[in-house]
Amino acid sequence: MEKLKSIIPDRIKRTIEESGPEDLPSTCSTLLHWCLQTPLFHKILGELAGSDTALCGKNMEAALDFKRQGNSFFTKGDYASALHFYSKALRLAPIDAQDMEKNLVATLYVNRASSLYKMDRLVECLRDCNRAIVISPSYAKAWYRRGVANAALGNNHHATCDLKISGILEPSPSGKGHVERELKETRDKCRNKSSSVVHQDGRSQSCIDEKPKMKLNIVHTPTKGRGLTTEVDIPEATLVHTEQPYAMIILKRFRDTYCHYCFKELPVDVNPCPSCSIPVYCSQDCQLRAGGMFERNIPKSNSIHKSIPDELQKHIAEVIVTDRCKLDDNHFAEHRHECKGVNWPAVLPPDIVLAGRILCKAKHLADSFEHQIALDLAHNYAQTTPEDKLEFHIYAIVLLSCLQQSHDPKIQPDGVLIAQLVILISQIKVNSMAVVHMKSTDINVAPGESRAGGPSSSTLEQIRVGQAIYLSGSLFNHSCQPNVHAYFISRTLFVRSTKFVAAGCTLEISYGPQVYDFIHICLCC
């Protein structure tokens, strides 16, 4: 990109660097025209959006190689390393690929479930069994592993059903004998103990249902543009605002450790995107919310095996449904347009990929690219540095061209659309919030000094996991002596008062220690 920037003719650079918002359709159109005639632009576009250079797609050979390494560690009893390699294989395995006669992804989930079982991670083991069963409901080994894990958890009724199904589906006589023995043991245990059901999906219910009781009003302030107030007095520690993001993106360095949808730390049984190798999620639920439903030929439970009795068919249907979340019709799957295996979603800066998400969401809501994509947010394009103006232009053209090539050929980059995208990028710079999560790390001091059975102390660290646009939340202005504090739980923004705020006072957060791109006005500064 730097190379492309360096060969832009000076006269085009100058008009862009001196441009105001009203000049954008013309400057964007001029730069687009130059790009389209420049071989380097087409080369860059080919690398970012071309299918022959796509590195972020699925890769059967690499997946099989990781699977072999996983199997080798499993055989040696190194279950943590086996789990690591099965997860790597899952990230690359094509969803419909067969490995011998079984679906490769389902096999990998069962192999990983076996490692998790050995590591005594039974809830995670059950989740992986469920994932395998959703993909291959007639996979005897998946039902067997599920039965054994349920038995270990004391879910005796589920264990018995799982093992009975496994026994019916298992083709080999020795395998059937093995299942029979396990079933007998489980039945014996059932006789001696009462059954307790341990939650199988391990998804925690959200504890974030608190809603603010007041309405926020938009006011025009003399020095800071629009701001927010309320008509009532606000006691200290009152929740004044909650909001879901309009669009959100994880930062590059947290791609392997945090869920790309809910931004929580990843569990050991990560869920990869079924269609590309970039995002990983903490659950099937998050994966579906981010990527939408990938239609596959999942057999109806009653067609799995004719000799399975009705009560077990019911059990199969319940298991298959466990991992499906309900999405409303208007739900926008924010990663869907990015998962074609091409490189741009992994390579372009998060700000720009976020702009792509907003653009595609606007298209999804309006069902067209012809409608305005601009959001009702402040921007400061006029005050932007000349270098940034040039950069916004280049990225806007590159992003639109990538989307046209890899997502929707109906997108036609022209001066007007590119100008809207340049403004959108400026709005993201001014309004996007750093999504910060707290992480506690246990610290053990010298061995003799630590308390028995636990760490001697822990530190609480703020981790900036991602970046998001909250349409109302971005109306909070900055103060060095703020009266409200913004924090995040998963994707939700919460704003709470830190002191008593009298009715009519503007509610202001601290944007944090940074170099502000506006003339910073505070009573205290």
Ligand SMILES: C[S@@+](CC[C@H](N)C(=O)[O-])C[C@H]1O[C@@H](n2cnc3c(N)ncnc32)[C@H](O)[C@@H]1O
């Ligand atoms: C996230 S927006 C806040 C909402 C904005 N005032 C509006 O009208 O949409 C950030 C912008 O608000 C203005 N702003 C916020 N706090 C300010 C402050 N303490 N001093 C001056 N301008 C401020 C700046 O223009 C800044 O770029």
